[in-house]
Amino acid sequence: MRPDLTVLCDQHLRPMKISVVFIENTPSGQNWNEVYVCDSGCGRKYHPQFGYFQLDGFRIQEASQSRRDCPRHSGQAQYLRSQTGENRDWVCTEAGCAG
Numbered sequence: 249m250r251p252d253l254t255v256l257c258d259q260h261l262r263p264m265k266i267s268v269v270f271i272e273n274t275p276s277g278q279n280w281n282e283v284y285v286c287d288s289g290c291g292r293k294y295h296p297q298f299g300y301f302q303l304d305g306f307r308i309q310e311a312s313q314s315r316r317d318c319p320r321h322s323g324q325a326q327y328l329r330s331q332t333g334e335n336r337d338w339v340c341t342e343a344g345c346a347g
């Protein structure tokens with residue numbers, strides 16, 4: 249996970265912090281994952297493979313999942329980098345995409 253990125257919560261537009269969390273139901277089967285977490289206490293998280301999501305216990309809540317696939321990098325979910333007025337800037341974590 250790249251620490252130099254500014255990943256905004258898709259609900260609060262606040263910068264998220266990297267944290268390591270335990271997730272039971274990842275597609276990869278990997279349980280410990282570095283994810284970005286909203287520090288406003290909303291529980292929103294972002295991971296480049298899952299997009300934005302919330303956990304129910306240790307499981308990704310499918311209803312909460314919001315995933316935008318990057319048109320330039322397949323398999324990568326985009327994150328919200330900035331918002332200017334109504335204009336939201338979505339990129340993925342691949343170098344060059346995030347600029």
Ligand SMILES: [Zn+2]
Nearest residue numbers: 257260286290
């Ligand atoms: Zn939030």
Ligand SMILES: [Zn+2]
Nearest residue numbers: 318321340345
């Ligand atoms: Zn991309």
